[in-house]
Amino acid sequence: MSSVTLIDAINLALQYEMEQDPNVVLIGEDIGLNGGVFRATQGLQEKFGENRVIDSPLAESMIAGMSIGMSTHGLKPIAEFQFMGFIYPAMNQIISHACRMRNRTRNRLTCPIVFRAPFGGFIHAPEHHSESTESLFAHIPGLRVVIPTSPERAYGLLLAAIREPDPVLFLEPKRIYRLHKQEIDNNGIALPLDTAFILREGSNITLISFGASIVETMQAAQELEQYNVSAEVIDIATIKPIDFETILSSVEKTGRCVIIHEAAKSCGVGAEIAATIAEKALTSLLAPIRRITGYDIIMPYYKMEKHNMVSTTKIVQAAKETMEY
Amino acid sequence: MSSVTLIDAINLALQYEMEQDPNVVLIGEDIGLNGGVFRATQGLQEKFGENRVIDSPLAESMIAGMSIGMSTHGLKPIAEFQFMGFIYPAMNQIISHACRMRNRTRNRLTCPIVFRAPFGGFIHAPEHHSESTESLFAHIPGLRVVIPTSPERAYGLLLAAIREPDPVLFLEPKRIYRLHKQEIDNNGIALPLDTAFILREGSNITLISFGASIVETMQAAQELEQYNVSAEVIDIATIKPIDFETILSSVEKTGRCVIIHEAAKSCGVGAEIAATIAEKALTSLLAPIRRITGYDIIMPYYKMEKHNMVSTTKIVQAAKETMEY
Amino acid sequence: MQDYNEMLQFLDKDGKLSDDAPDIAHQFDTLLKLYKAMVTIRTFDHKAIALQRTGKMGTYPSILGSETVSVIAGAVLDKNDVFAPYYRDQGTQYLRGVTLTEMFQFWGGDERGNNFHNCKYDFPCSVPIASQALHAVGAAFALKHHGKNNCALVSLGDGATSQGDFYEAMNAAGALKLPVVFLICNNKFAISTPIEKQTFCKTLAQKSIAGGFDGLIVDGNDPIASYYVVKQAIEKAKKESIPVLIEAITYRLSDHTTADDALRYRTQEELDNAWLKDGVNRLKNYLIKNSIINQHDVENILSDAKTEVKEAVEKYLQIQLQDVEDLFDYHYANIPTILAEQKMELKNV
Amino acid sequence: MQDYNEMLQFLDKDGKLSDDAPDIAHQFDTLLKLYKAMVTIRTFDHKAIALQRTGKMGTYPSILGSETVSVIAGAVLDKNDVFAPYYRDQGTQYLRGVTLTEMFQFWGGDERGNNFHNCKYDFPCSVPIASQALHAVGAAFALKHHGKNNCALVSLGDGATSQGDFYEAMNAAGALKLPVVFLICNNKFAISTPIEKQTFCKTLAQKSIAGGFDGLIVDGNDPIASYYVVKQAIEKAKKESIPVLIEAITYRLSDHTTADDALRYRTQEELDNAWLKDGVNRLKNYLIKNSIINQHDVENILSDAKTEVKEAVEKYLQIQLQDVEDLFDYHYANIPTILAEQKMELKNV
Ligand SMILES: Cc1ncc(C[n+]2csc(CCOP(=O)(O)OP(=O)(O)O)c2C)c(N)n1
Ligand SMILES: Cc1ncc(C[n+]2csc(CCOP(=O)(O)OP(=O)(O)O)c2C)c(N)n1
Ligand SMILES: [Mg+2]
Ligand SMILES: [Mg+2]
Numbered sequence A, B: 001m002s003s004v005t006l007i008d009a010i011n012l013a014l015q016y017e018m019e020q021d022p023n024v025v026l027i028g029e030d031i032g033l034n035g036g037v038f039r040a041t042q043g044l045q046e047k048f049g050e051n052r053v054i055d056s057p058l059a060e061s062m063i064a065g066m067s068i069g070m071s072t073h074g075l076k077p078i079a080e081f082q083f084m085g086f087i088y089p090a091m092n093q094i095i096s097h098a099c100r101m102r103n104r105t106r107n108r109l110t111c112p113i114v115f116r117a118p119f120g121g122f123i124h125a126p127e128h129h130s131e132s133t134e135s136l137f138a139h140i141p142g143l144r145v146v147i148p149t150s151p152e153r154a155y156g157l158l159l160a161a162i163r164e165p166d167p168v169l170f171l172e173p174k175r176i177y178r179l180h181k182q183e184i185d186n187n188g189i190a191l192p193l194d195t196a197f198i199l200r201e202g203s204n205i206t207l208i209s210f211g212a213s214i215v216e217t218m219q220a221a222q223e224l225e226q227y228n229v230s231a232e233v234i235d236i237a238t239i240k241p242i243d244f245e246t247i248l249s250s251v252e253k254t255g256r257c258v259i260i261h262e263a264a265k266s267c268g269v270g271a272e273i274a275a276t277i278a279e280k281a282l283t284s285l286l287a288p289i290r291r292i293t294g295y296d297i298i299m300p301y302y303k304m305e306k307h308n309m310v311s312t313t314k315i316v317q318a319a320k321e322t323m324e325y
Numbered sequence C, D: 001m002q003d004y005n006e007m008l009q010f011l012d013k014d015g016k017l018s019d020d021a022p023d024i025a026h027q028f029d030t031l032l033k034l035y036k037a038m039v040t041i042r043t044f045d046h047k048a049i050a051l052q053r054t055g056k057m058g059t060y061p062s063i064l065g066s067e068t069v070s071v072i073a074g075a076v077l078d079k080n081d082v083f084a085p086y087y088r089d090q091g092t093q094y095l096r097g098v099t100l101t102e103m104f105q106f107w108g109g110d111e112r113g114n115n116f117h118n119c120k121y122d123f124p125c126s127v128p129i130a131s132q133a134l135h136a137v138g139a140a141f142a143l144k145h146h147g148k149n150n151c152a153l154v155s156l157g158d159g160a161t162s163q164g165d166f167y168e169a170m171n172a173a174g175a176l177k178l179p180v181v182f183l184i185c186n187n188k189f190a191i192s193t194p195i196e197k198q199t200f201c202k203t204l205a206q207k208s209i210a211g212g213f214d215g216l217i218v219d220g221n222d223p224i225a226s227y228y229v230v231k232q233a234i235e236k237a238k239k240e241s242i243p244v245l246i247e248a249i250t251y252r253l254s255d256h257t258t259a260d261d262a263l264r265y266r267t268q269e270e271l272d273n274a275w276l277k278d279g280v281n282r283l284k285n286y287l288i289k290n291s292i293i294n295q296h297d298v299e300n301i302l303s304d305a306k307t308e309v310k311e312a313v314e315k316y317l318q319i320q321l322q323d324v325e326d327l328f329d330y331h332y333a334n335i336p337t338i339l340a341e342q343k344m345e346l347k348n349v
Helices: A006-020 A044-048 A058-070 A086-096 A132-139 A151-163 A210-224 A244-256 A267-279 A310-325 B006-020 B043-049 B059-071 B088-098 B136-137 B151-163 B213-227 B244-254 B269-280 B312-324 C027-055 C067-076 C090-096 C102-109 C132-145 C166-176 C206-209 C223-238 C268-275 C279-289 C295-318 C337-347 D028-053 D067-076 D090-098 D100-107 D131-143 D164-175 D207-212 D223-240 D268-275 D279-289 D295-318 D337-347
Strands: A001-002 A024-028 A053-055 A076-080 A114-119 A144-146 A168-173 A181-184 A195-198 A205-209 A230-233 A239-241 A257-264 A290-294 B001-005 B024-028 B053-055 B075-082 B114-119 B142-146 B168-173 B182-186 B195-201 B205-209 B231-235 B238-240 B257-264 B290-294 C083-084 C152-156 C179-188 C214-220 C244-249 D083-085 D152-157 D180-186 D216-217 D244-249
Touching: A001 A006, A001 C179, A006 A024, A006 A044, A006 A151, A006 A168, A006 A181, A024 A058, A024 D216, A044 A053, A058 A086, A058 C132, A058 C166, A086 A114, A086 B088, A114 A151, A132 A144, A132 A168, A132 A239, A132 A267, A132 B136, A144 A151, A151 A168, A151 A181, A168 A210, A181 D244, A195 A210, A195 C166, A195 D216, A205 A210, A205 A244, A205 A310, A210 A230, A210 A257, A210 A310, A230 A244, A230 D090, A244 A257, A244 C337, A257 A310, A267 A290, A267 B269, A267 B290, A290 A310, A290 B269, A310 B213, B001 B006, B006 B024, B006 B043, B006 B151, B006 B168, B043 B053, B059 B088, B059 D131, B059 D164, B088 B114, B088 D164, B114 B151, B136 B142, B136 B168, B136 B238, B136 B269, B136 D295, B142 B151, B151 B168, B151 B182, B195 B213, B205 B213, B205 B244, B205 B312, B213 B231, B213 B257, B213 B312, B231 B244, B244 B257, B244 B269, B244 B312, B244 D337, B257 B269, B269 B290, B290 B312, B290 D152, C027 C090, C027 C102, C027 C223, C027 C268, C027 C279, C027 C295, C067 C090, C067 C152, C067 C179, C067 C223, C067 C279, C083 C132, C090 C102, C102 C295, C132 C152, C132 C166, C132 C179, C166 C179, C166 C206, C166 D164, C179 C223, C206 C214, C206 C244, C206 D207, C206 D216, C214 C223, C223 C244, C223 C279, C279 C295, D028 D067, D028 D090, D028 D100, D028 D223, D028 D279, D028 D295, D067 D090, D067 D152, D067 D180, D067 D223, D067 D279, D083 D090, D083 D131, D090 D100, D100 D295, D131 D164, D131 D180, D164 D180, D164 D207, D207 D216, D207 D244, D216 D223, D223 D279, D279 D295
Parallel strands: A024 A053, A024 A076, A076 A114, A114 A168, A144 A168, A205 A230, A205 A257, A257 A290, B024 B053, B024 B075, B075 B114, B114 B168, B142 B168, B205 B231, B205 B257, B257 B290, C083 C152, C152 C179, C179 C244, C214 C244, D083 D152, D152 D180, D180 D244, D216 D244
Antiparallel strands: A001 A181, A144 A239, A195 A230, B001 B182, B142 B238, B195 B231
């Protein structure tokens, strides 16, 4: 047992699986000596050598495309994109190939790749360093999209992602990389890739979130106690596929729900959650579904970015309004 | 007045605006002598020369990136992507630059670009020629996404797109490029870029669609008459921004709605429509909102693609179930 | 081996063999085998177009004019090498073991055509231009990583040399010192776009300099030179664990695909001239000249090819449609609930 | 003008001027102006880091070590040329007319810093590596289209030469014969990745061959050679309407950004050695040697620079935050209803 941050947990999981499986290789920009810009791969090149921790040239399409060729030919690449804002040059490779290879070859060639990328805002970084465009990927058949929100889940979900026989986009909420520590057992036990986590049970309202916004969501749930509102908090964790069973049974129980995410509202993941609830649990709803999200804007440069962040206050207010509806 | 197909209407609009505005230039693969693979630009190079109808090298990121530089420096490029399946290499340029230039320079540099791309399936084409990933773009701040479904709307919306001072993704439902002819007046009158079209008035149920699926949606509305169901049909036409005023007032009137699109269901544009209705018109709903869409799968190769298409039967059935709810 | 700025040619278009021709010029068994394969592919191609015209197949890209170098790449590659084709590689694919039936099936709009039974580790045709180059680099990395003395060969069209992925692949293959052969089939056109509009470069071979490695130009219609160059490139790639680029000069004798009409953008005259350089005829004449085959053999070879193609067509036409389940079952090893539900939904339609 | 495989240098690191030095070596007015700008930029840079360390600015990429060529590009470009910078181009931007305050503001996380008031048609710094190269090509197309005798100059880092966009830009600029100067600042590192891991090429200049045009290498710390080469390149680009590439050899004397610690991946010794080649010192010594300035002038120049920077800092620190409306008002010329609604929503928070 050791007490680790979310980013440490990622490092631990990488190391664990690299030890277990000689075919696991890491590829990305500055992941070797430098250990990655957030130090997720710190120490791994020293331990596993330059052939397993590959400092690649600076080209994201190449990183994704090479990962495809590596994965179809016996390796299990874990590719790092330095920031989610730099994943776009790789979209063609991810959408047109990584996610399609199994289907187009009827299982002959497969792409067990983990694409890792830090995402989300509010670390006061320059432009393009604060993206939350997970919904773009959640629309893509053949892909899984996973987002951990605690050291424990980071460890277990990353192990699962590496072992999954299909491509997984593993998005890391960088704002909470070092937010708090948690005791985790480095036991190699993976978590499921299709199950949401109920972080807090409650009976009056369901708060559904993922990524760094989980922090504000949990705070909101706490605050809502003052108003005698018992909030259930679900961390959906797997953005694709989404565990609607957990979501629906919670909403059926509470009859109310607020969906929270940092990404822009229109066509965000929250839309899919709201739409499915409206489809399958309409009659349970005692109030309209609310979405508390980023606005439909480009993430402002950091002087103003806080205005585009989900806040505890906004969540509490939406929840109260929902309760009073 | 002349009787033209949807693709002819596009050609007419391009020609009209090129005559009016010397800064309008076309760029794309095979758009010159060849007139584009669908002949949208037929005859235009002959008429306007190689400097205004540019046969570009084969590189989509380049087409988008060059268009950005052209548009910030006085031209109005209309860039053609041969198929929507080949737009992905350009995602970085579109998302990171075309849609951000105005905001990041506080109006100093702007990108009045039209990105044209044929989209959708069922033309029996090879892999990657049948994409419907419009929802990826509908999530991007700074972009407009427009889809015409008739020659008239193609003409008017394309003119509007060209004249718009911001980037517009103009998606052309290729399945209906030549489906039927319509009399149109080549008068240079544009249509609004934020207004949905009520194609058919009705009082019992609202059918909301866009793109080629409008055909099946209209057929379904027709068929529903047999069952004494009066269906209103809305062609949302502008996928971003969506005209929710028209949608909401229709649903408030009918109390029932089915959303139809060809794209995969999860995180498709239908999710946003359903979510917003559930948010803003919940109490008007007499039945759950249904989505009739493509499955969450890769478009099958053409031998089997019909199974992934939206059909009149499916829409009629969903509408009937909604009525009987 | 050296950099060529000039196109290497040993057997010229009139069938004259140069004095310095390499050994392969006299390895007639091999040449005959190559010839037969070329005839088969040309026959296949002809039939594929016919099937398209009669509604039994969809859009198809004819390989007419590039059979020579395409077949040769297939002949030279080792079984354990990896091939990453673009979509106009029927010759290489055929000699790699992709069956004609599989090819019909793929071009007939059926994913099962990509489930190659004889070359399980080759990539399927890549439609998004140049993207497959990176897969070849990744595969070469895996081969090297696993200690195999094999290479990956990726083929691309001339148009593909404008795409970023092509350069990223070259640069990475160089930087990581990987055995990758880039085989560019310069058939002079990318759909309607002539090579002159595609680039300001005098040759495509010179683009390899941006990756830091050798680029060669060969007459892709010269079977002797093509064989020689492809073999040398593959050997060099493996021996030195290094990339090599080949620009094979051919000419697209067909329309771009069955959906295209090339006379919109090029003249019949240009086409007629290009036919004079055709590699398949050139090899035929060379074999006849050297008394390896006679006119009678030529006919037999053609009729064997026709039989082979006919059988493949029959098999193709007999293939049952897939089950609708198949639309869902190959997306993930572990099918997500939502897909399982949608599968049920479709089955109940 | 010719292709260079060797780095052009006239003023060596020890201050020795070669015999064949061009005119600029004796245009002391210009050189003095350049020197002053370099000192200003170095002072600005120093201050920017200090502001970051004290929480008054966010992550900042120091230009230490590349001021020479960066300033020179700004000096040589014509007002009506177009500049497409990457993010380490403070020198060029400064001479283009971007104010120091605007630079502080940009790096201080405020979009308004990109609303350049003195060079309205230059692009803002591009963060996504190499993407701006295509904007330069598009701008060059527009310039040519409108009959202007101007060029676009795009700057890129060495790491940027691995990105597809860089090559697509070169190829297109060549194919369309556009006046674009590609100025690569090879400071030997892309964050931690040394140039040897970035490419197998001996030089980055040779990459221009893939675009079909000339590539030159210059000592980016040599003010004489840099001026000469950048000027020639720009003139050639305009005169012949053709692209040119320059590889300027420098060394990143700072960490990658304030968020980096370069000692993780390179030695102090290497850094100390690189300092010996510093271009700003080289120019200073050259000017002193030629009695253009003395030690006293040097101090005055520095103190003037400090004053200028100090004033810019003061202005920067006094800038009011934007209104929250500004978050919404620059997305579209015609604001969509949904954004207008969201704006109201935020104003009511
Ligand atoms: C990324 C991408 N853009 C556009 C296309 C459409 N397209 C198909 S083939 C082709 C031309 C390719 O030319 P070339 O590389 O020379 O190969 P050839 O067909 O001549 O053999 C184009 C533009 C595509 N398949 N992929
Ligand atoms: C597309 C993209 N990928 C990754 C990054 C992250 N990143 C920022 S700077 C940098 C290194 C760039 O090196 P180089 O081009 O040599 O320029 P330098 O910083 O050395 O001046 C990287 C990888 C980015 N900005 N854009
Ligand atoms: Mg070609
Ligand atoms: Mg660098």
